[in-house]
Amino acid sequence: MSERIVGYTRYVDLIAPLAAGKEVFSTGMTHEVERCRKAIEFAAKGSVVSVVSSGDAGIYGMAGLILELVNNEGIDGIKVEVIPGIPAFVSAAAILGAPLMHDFASISLSDLLTDWRKIEERVEAAAKADFVIVFYNPKSSKRVEGLKKAMDIVGRYRGKDAPLGIVRNATREGEEAVITTVGEFDRYYGSVDMLTIIVIGNSSSYAAGGRIITPRGYNI
Amino acid sequence: MSERIVGYTRYVDLIAPLAAGKEVFSTGMTHEVERCRKAIEFAAKGSVVSVVSSGDAGIYGMAGLILELVNNEGIDGIKVEVIPGIPAFVSAAAILGAPLMHDFASISLSDLLTDWRKIEERVEAAAKADFVIVFYNPKSSKRVEGLKKAMDIVGRYRGKDAPLGIVRNATREGEEAVITTVGEFDRYYGSVDMLTIIVIGNSSSYAAGGRIITPRGYNI
Numbered sequence: 001m002s003e004r005i006v007g008y009t010r011y012v013d014l015i016a017p018l019a020a021g022k023e024v025f026s027t028g029m030t031h032e033v034e035r036c037r038k039a040i041e042f043a044a045k046g047s048v049v050s051v052v053s054s055g056d057a058g059i060y061g062m063a064g065l066i067l068e069l070v071n072n073e074g075i076d077g078i079k080v081e082v083i084p085g086i087p088a089f090v091s092a093a094a095i096l097g098a099p100l101m102h103d104f105a106s107i108s109l110s111d112l113l114t115d116w117r118k119i120e121e122r123v124e125a126a127a128k129a130d131f132v133i134v135f136y137n138p139k140s141s142k143r144v145e146g147l148k149k150a151m152d153i154v155g156r157y158r159g160k161d162a163p164l165g166i167v168r169n170a171t172r173e174g175e176e177a178v179i180t181t182v183g184e185f186d187r188y189y190g191s192v193d194m195l196t197i198i199v200i201g202n203s204s205s206y207a208a209g210g211r212i213i214t215p216r217g218y219n220i
Numbered sequence: 221m222s223e224r225i226v227g228y229t230r231y232v233d234l235i236a237p238l239a240a241g242k243e244v245f246s247t248g249m250t251h252e253v254e255r256c257r258k259a260i261e262f263a264a265k266g267s268v269v270s271v272v273s274s275g276d277a278g279i280y281g282m283a284g285l286i287l288e289l290v291n292n293e294g295i296d297g298i299k300v301e302v303i304p305g306i307p308a309f310v311s312a313a314a315i316l317g318a319p320l321m322h323d324f325a326s327i328s329l330s331d332l333l334t335d336w337r338k339i340e341e342r343v344e345a346a347a348k349a350d351f352v353i354v355f356y357n358p359k360s361s362k363r364v365e366g367l368k369k370a371m372d373i374v375g376r377y378r379g380k381d382a383p384l385g386i387v388r389n390a391t392r393e394g395e396e397a398v399i400t401t402v403g404e405f406d407r408y409y410g411s412v413d414m415l416t417i418i419v420i421g422n423s424s425s426y427a428a429g430g431r432i433i434t435p436r437g438y439n440i
Contacts, residue, residue: 058313064321071428084314086304093278094304101284105325113437122349129345208291216284217333
């Protein structure tokens with residue numbers, strides 16, 4: 001049973017009933033390293049600490065940072081357990097139907113920690129090789145141009161009618177989902193933010209009955 | 221509450237306590253279409269039916285086939301809900317540490333339903349663009365050569381020391397996990413089967429403390 005909870009303020013608020021009666025350390029966005037150091041400091045003192053991520057902690061979450069810090073700083077005697085969760089893109093896909101039924105690639109469009117050229121190269125590789133494509137962190141208030149560039153690349157390989165799903169706050173309060181196409185995406189550009197997941201079908205995907213379906217290849 | 225359960229025999233067995241007292245229809249592998257048709261037939265008669273997949277139903281699972289059949293056959297009045305789960309590769313990643321902390325691509329190596337050339341093209345694109353790579357269905361008793369070819373492609377882009385994780389029966393009875401490298405993978409070739417997930421790090425991934433860590437890029 002956890003004695004202390006560490007996490008991004010918004011995510012700790014989401015689990016308030018579970019955190020009741022425990023000591024909570026929460027900070028805002030971009031304070032990830034500070035939070036993880038605090039969690040390790042608590043654990044080194046013998047506490048059972050839970051670090052909260054949304055979705056799955058191992059996908060653009062806190063699991064890696066904790067393991068990096070424990071390893072880099074040669075801290076002994078701390079046992080780290082990574083508990084898997086339902087990733088945000090998997091929740092988003094379920095809301096959209098079944099877009100991930102064939103090979104897929106997940107790309108974060110945030111260039112805070114990654115060189116933009118590497119991001120573009122991955123978008124191009126995924127589009128060209130006909131992966132279903134998932135965009136994490138597609139756009140923030142300060143970072144608005146990357147998504148445009150990424151969609152231009154996608155548009156060179158994927159037809160205008162290829163289905164595209166936009167999901168905001170998947171399985172959370174304020175959940176919103178739209179199914180549109182690569183060609184019509186511009187109409188929704190303004191509604192995309194950091195809490196949005198974008199899923200773009202492969203060349204066989206189609207929309208039907210308000211769902212995106214990517215055929216697995218069964219002869220039916 | 222479900223009245224009927226439909227699924228692959230092995231997976232229905234795994235949820236035996238939940239299926240108790242319900243009518244169960246289960247068949248073996250390759251009978252996916254038959255099972256989904258049966259589920260739709262039950263639903264059309266007014267039953268609440270649960271179709272069981274392992275991991276997440278939307279990732280190489282049954283969600284897409286159900287939606288395809290309902291759409292193709294113009295069946296009205298059936299409500300299909302896709303319930304997201306923890307995908308097998310996410311469970312496998314948690315056991316291995318935090319290999320999925322940066323952009324990743326998932327590829328099924330089964331050429332039963334997909335042209336082998338398309339699979340090779342995706343492996344090459346993912347390796348070249350430095351995605352963390354996940355292989356589903358890497359090898360079966362009848363299909364042993366594909367994984368060799370795929371690893372040859374990976375070896376052209378990823379160093380011999382790149383960490384590689386092999387997980388069998390993730391979070392199930394008989395769970396086994398090995399952390400090795402791209403260069404040493406051949407030693408484990410014989411142990412890989414259809415229940416195995418393979419995760420290959422990107423060019424920054426490393427193994428430490430019995431875990432695979434892919435840095436997110438924080439300056440620590």
